[in-house]
Amino acid sequence: MTxxxxxxxxxxxxxxxxxxxxxxxxxxxxWGLSQGYIKNLCNEDNVIAHKVSRTWLxxxxxxxxxxx
Numbered sequence: 001m002t003x004x005x006x007x008x009x010x011x012x013x014x015x016x017x018x019x020x021x022x023x024x025x026x027x028x029x030x031w032g033l034s035q036g037y038i039k040n041l042c043n044e045d046n047v048i049a050h051k052v053s054r055t056w057l058x059x060x061x062x063x064x065x066x067x068x
Contacts, residue, residue: 021057031064041065 005013024042028035039056042049048059 020060022060024056024058026060027058031066033064033066 022030024035024038027033027038027047031038038047038058041047042051042056042058047065048062049056051057
């Protein structure tokens with residue numbers, strides 16, 4: 001008997017991880033900043049973000065950089 005997670009458990013884990021992330025478009029709406037400005041913040045390491053292919057993913061619960 002193995003203790004490998006089921007497909008459903010893995011999907012729940014992925015859903016949990018993804019709920020903690022947002023795109024630059026979502027960040028733009030949430031923070032009231034332009035998407036281009038947020039991409040610049042990502043490129044300059046001024047926000048917590050990771051680039052996947054051509055898409056920046058940002059940590060959703062970080063503070064608004066406009067207020068920092």
